[in-house]
Amino acid sequence: QVQLVESGGGLVQAGASLRLSCKASGCTNGCNAMGWFRHAPGKERQFVAALNMVSGETLYADSVGGRFTIFSDNAENTLFLQMNNLGPADATVYYCAATRSSGIYFKVRTYNYWGQGTHVTVSP
Numbered sequence: 001q002v003q004l005v006e007s008g009g010g011l012v013q014a015g016a017s018l019r020l021s022c023k024a025s026g027c028t029n030g031c032n033a034m035g036w037f038r039h040a041p042g043k044e045r046q047f048v049a050a051l052n053m054v055s056g057e058t059l060y061a062d063s064v065g066g067r068f069t070i071f072s073d074n075a076e077n078t079l080f081l082q083m084n085n086l087g088p089a090d091a092t093v094y095y096c097a098a099t100r101s102s103g104i105y106f107k108v109r110t111y112n113y114w115g116q117g118t119h120v121t122v123s124p
Contacts, residue, residue: 022096
C-alpha cells in the first residue's frame with residue numbers, strides 16, 4: 001500500500017521560499033508519476049507540478065512556472081517542491097500525489113494515492 005507523508009509547510013513572509021517534502025513508501029510499481037496539488041477552502045483542488053519518476057519530465061501550472069521546482073531523491077523515496085518568491089495566492093494546503101500511470105499528469109482523477117497535506121501560510 002502506497003503511503004505519502006508531506007512535510008515542510010509553515011508560515012513565511014511574502015517573497016520568501018519554502019521546500020515541501022513528500023516521503024513515499026510502498027511505491028513498488030505504484031508511483032510512476034507524482035505531483036503536487038493545492039486546495040484552498042471553497043475551491044477545487046488545483047494542479048501545481050508533476051514529475052515523471054522514470055523520464056524526469058516535469059510539468060508546471062502557469063501560476064507557478066519559474067518560481068516552483070519539482071524534483072525527487074529516488075534513493076530516499078522523497079519528492080520535493082521548492083517554492084520561491086511566495087505570495088499570498090500561494091497560501092493554502094499542499095498535497096502530494098502518486099499515480100500508477102506512466103506519463104505526466106495534471107488531472108486530479110489520474111492520481112491513485114494522496115498524502116494528508118501540509119499547510120503553507122504567507123504573510124504580506
